[in-house]
Amino acid sequence: MSTRPNLPPLRLHVPEPKYRPGDEADFGDIAIPAAGATPRPAVDAAPAAFHDLAYGLVRVLDDDGRAIGPWDPKLSPDTLRGILRAMAKTRAFDERMYRAQRQGKTSFYMKCTGEEAIACAQAYALHRDDMCFPSYRQQGLLIARDWPLIDMMNQIYSNKGDRLGGKQLPIMYSTREGSFFSISGNLATQLPQAVGWAMASAIKGDTRIASTWCGEGSTAEGDFHSACTFASVYRAPVILNVVNNQWAISSYSGFAGAEATTFAARAIGYGIAGLRVDGNDALAVYAATEWAAERARTNQGPTLIEFFTYRAEGHSTSDDPSAYRSAQEREKWPLGDPISRLKQHLIGLGEWDEERQAAMDLDVANEVKAAQKESEKNGILGHGMHQPMSTMFYDVFETLPWHLEEQKQDMLAEAKAAGIETS
Amino acid sequence: MARMNMIQAINSALDVLMDRDPDIVVMGEDVGYFGGVFRATAGLQAKYGKTRVFDTPISELGIIGVAVGMGAYGLRPVPEIQFADYIYPAFDQLVSEAARLRYRSAGEFTAPITVRSPFGGGIFGGQTHSQSPEGIFTHVSGLKTVIPSTPYDAKGLLIAAIEDNDPVIFFEPKRIYNGPFSGHYDRPAKNWSQHPDGEVPEDYYRIELGKARVVRRGADLTILAYGTMVHVAAGVIEEQGIDAELIDLRTLLPLDIETIEESVKKTGRCMVIHEATRTSGFGAELSALVQERCFYHLEAPVERVTGYDTPYPHSLEWAYFPGPVRIGEAIKKIMKD
Numbered sequence: 001m002s003t004r005p006n007l008p009p010l011r012l013h014v015p016e017p018k019y020r021p022g023d024e025a026d027f028g029d030i031a032i033p034a035a036g037a038t039p040r041p042a043v044d045a046a047p048a049a050f051h052d053l054a055y056g057l058v059r060v061l062d063d064d065g066r067a068i069g070p071w072d073p074k075l076s077p078d079t080l081r082g083i084l085r086a087m088a089k090t091r092a093f094d095e096r097m098y099r100a101q102r103q104g105k106t107s108f109y110m111k112c113t114g115e116e117a118i119a120c121a122q123a124y125a126l127h128r129d130d131m132c133f134p135s136y137r138q139q140g141l142l143i144a145r146d147w148p149l150i151d152m153m154n155q156i157y158s159n160k161g162d163r164l165g166g167k168q169l170p171i172m173y174s175t176r177e178g179s180f181f182s183i184s185g186n187l188a189t190q191l192p193q194a195v196g197w198a199m200a201s202a203i204k205g206d207t208r209i210a211s212t213w214c215g216e217g218s219t220a221e222g223d224f225h226s227a228c229t230f231a232s233v234y235r236a237p238v239i240l241n242v243v244n245n246q247w248a249i250s251s252y253s254g255f256a257g258a259e260a261t262t263f264a265a266r267a268i269g270y271g272i273a274g275l276r277v278d279g280n281d282a283l284a285v286y287a288a289t290e291w292a293a294e295r296a297r298t299n300q301g302p303t304l305i306e307f308f309t310y311r312a313e314g315h316s317t318s319d320d321p322s323a324y325r326s327a328q329e330r331e332k333w334p335l336g337d338p339i340s341r342l343k344q345h346l347i348g349l350g351e352w353d354e355e356r357q358a359a360m361d362l363d364v365a366n367e368v369k370a371a372q373k374e375s376e377k378n379g380i381l382g383h384g385m386h387q388p389m390s391t392m393f394y395d396v397f398e399t400l401p402w403h404l405e406e407q408k409q410d411m412l413a414e415a416k417a418a419g420i421e422t423s
Numbered sequence: 424m425a426r427m428n429m430i431q432a433i434n435s436a437l438d439v440l441m442d443r444d445p446d447i448v449v450m451g452e453d454v455g456y457f458g459g460v461f462r463a464t465a466g467l468q469a470k471y472g473k474t475r476v477f478d479t480p481i482s483e484l485g486i487i488g489v490a491v492g493m494g495a496y497g498l499r500p501v502p503e504i505q506f507a508d509y510i511y512p513a514f515d516q517l518v519s520e521a522a523r524l525r526y527r528s529a530g531e532f533t534a535p536i537t538v539r540s541p542f543g544g545g546i547f548g549g550q551t552h553s554q555s556p557e558g559i560f561t562h563v564s565g566l567k568t569v570i571p572s573t574p575y576d577a578k579g580l581l582i583a584a585i586e587d588n589d590p591v592i593f594f595e596p597k598r599i600y601n602g603p604f605s606g607h608y609d610r611p612a613k614n615w616s617q618h619p620d621g622e623v624p625e626d627y628y629r630i631e632l633g634k635a636r637v638v639r640r641g642a643d644l645t646i647l648a649y650g651t652m653v654h655v656a657a658g659v660i661e662e663q664g665i666d667a668e669l670i671d672l673r674t675l676l677p678l679d680i681e682t683i684e685e686s687v688k689k690t691g692r693c694m695v696i697h698e699a700t701r702t703s704g705f706g707a708e709l710s711a712l713v714q715e716r717c718f719y720h721l722e723a724p725v726e727r728v729t730g731y732d733t734p735y736p737h738s739l740e741w742a743y744f745p746g747p748v749r750i751g752e753a754i755k756k757i758m759k760d
Binding site: 176182204 | 448
């Protein structure tokens with residue numbers, strides 16, 4: 001170390017969230033543009049024209065629940081009720097599965113509370129056969145696409161009904177039929193894969209597009225950079241969604257670079273269209289996604305969308321957020337709750353009321369409960385009715401090579417000698 | 424039949440298959456217009472178009488990541504990593520994604536990709552143009568690892584690899600792209616045109632993965648090798664005049680254990696040769712398998728002749744490389760035991 005008396009010593013900046021446990025949270029300093037204030041460009045606008053959008057915030061619903069401005073997607077009341085129901089069902093599903101984990105029926109669960117609009121409204125804005133490359137917090141995609149809850153629960157319980165053979169950690173769903181790509185535990189790996197899928201679709205002259213999601217924390221991975229570069233270079237028909245819920249487990253978004261810029265603004269450097277959107281505003285989410293899908297579908301290239309939202313609950317069932325953030329944050333979050341806001345909007349339109357909301361909540365709760373009961377008939381984790389032991393050796397390769405066949409036979413022989421049931 | 428070196432044989436394999444299967448795409452750094460830094464993809468873009476043979480950004484992570492996505496769509500990508508030494512940025516996509524995709528989705532999604540990459544030393548490539556990382560990949564469940572040693576095998580194995588529905592790491596020993604190499608770096612280089620394995624059919628044929636090739640029959644010693652080392656070992660056997668059985672593994676995983684077992688039980692002695700560093704290298708796996716399966720037939724400990732446990736040096740290449748001197752001494756030792 002050399003110190004020169006005439007120069008100030010260098011200082012390392014380590015980001016620090018504003019509020020820690022016990023602190024009074026106040027988000028008054030976050031600039032929230034008024035609903036309708038952010039312009040809506042043409043779908044073929046040049047990437048350089050997105051500066052204001054990347055630093056602004058696309059919002060449709062105002063504080064009174066009215067839809068305002070150029071991004072209002074003007075959805076039918078039936079579609080609005082469909083999105084509301086998908087969000088409510090997602091929340092009910094989360095509540096139920098969280099409790100199932102606490103009851104020891106499974107090892108792990110992750111909620112998406114507060115982020116339901118992103119997956120649910122996006123599912124409505126995409127075509128059913130557009131390929132989704134989600135992270136682990138977009139269960140709303142499956143639910144909005146009416147994927148059977150029992151199938152999701154079978155996976156969570158790793159029971160004998162689990163199509164994935166009990167090989168995957170709970171919530172790492174996969175369904176080709178549902179256009180929902182196999183979830184990986186390795187963060188952001190799905191981003192270049194989605195770009196590749198979109199490139200393949202373009203190579204074959206298909207009309208389907210890809211959409212992928214990661215959290216703001218995962219944008220720090222090299223995969224994010226590679227995905228943006230490839231998406232831009234080949235003008236891939238893909239939507240790159242960054243769900244900025246402010247927290248990556250215990251690390252606030254500053255550790256992914258949020259102190260200095262927005263995540264949407266990263267698009268500008270790659271020459272990609274970039275939108276920053278109120279993630280708790282289902283109409284804004286729908287409109288931005290529909291816009292990006294149209295852009296992709298007409299060969300205008302990729303869009304990066306940052307959804308500004310808040311992770312209302314812990315990271316997972318293995319996490320206790322009271323250890324690192326103010327307990328008040330959720331209540332003080334300036335963009336509110338996505339379900340309440342859409343409900344208020346529908347009521348304002350005269351298309352909904354508290355009674356119907358209460359009836360719907362009861363209905364989705366019952367639907368989830370019934371599915372859980374059915375699923376548990378297939379078993380729960382650690383209580384038998386799981387997959388045969390030899391399942392573990394299949395699908396490593398298309399066919400079983402000799403060394404896996406040998407290991408399988410050894411395992412079965414050992415289990416038999418020890419009197420362990422193998423199927 | 425035509426005379427081909429290994430580069431031409433690889434080029435021919437890609438050409439023959441791309442003509443048959445419109446879902447095959449070739450991608451990588453400099454593989455498109457230019458035809459690859461080793462010319463392996465020369466002429467393919469002009470013939471099949473830019474959407475089937477294209478240049479990529481310099482991002483190994485991106486190359487393999489998008490290839491996995493293309494595979495999930497239903498294409499059959501053949502990405503190239505310019506040197507095996509530069510495959511590491513793609514390691515997560517290969518190990519966590521390509522290798523596990525079939526397993527974690529119970530067969531719903533697969534990654535039928537073949538990663539071609541030049542590997543191995545003997546060319547004064549220094550630390551980052553000489554490595555042999557095959558042992559890192561044979562350790563990964565879900566990957567197949569293939570290494571040819573002749574033009575004939577290179578074409579047949581590459582065709583089988585691309586047609587295989589599992590991800591394959593296809594390492595090409597760049598030292599023998601143009602001709603076989605005995606390890607005598609001070610002698611004139613030979614060309615494949617003078618070698619019988621430089622005779623390559625111009626049409627489609629395949630060599631099944633998982634099958635070794637017995638290069639030379641022998642009764643006294645079994646030598647297991649692959650890539651460049653097959654030729655170095657063959658040279659030493661000839662020079663020493665010993666009756667060794669030389670097996671070119673061709674596919675490291677899945678391994679042709681039957682051929683190995685049969686040979687070692689016959690000869691009672693086994694030597695493993697590879698360029699890669701010794702500790703935890705693929706030779707350790709081979710040695711353990713032979714020990715487990717042929718224990719009562721062994722008349723001497725299994726001998727490993729490998730690269731040293733150091734990064735690949737530049738000026739000291741011929742001291743590092745497991746060449747004729749080192750192999751020769753090891754053969755004398757194992758035959759005495």
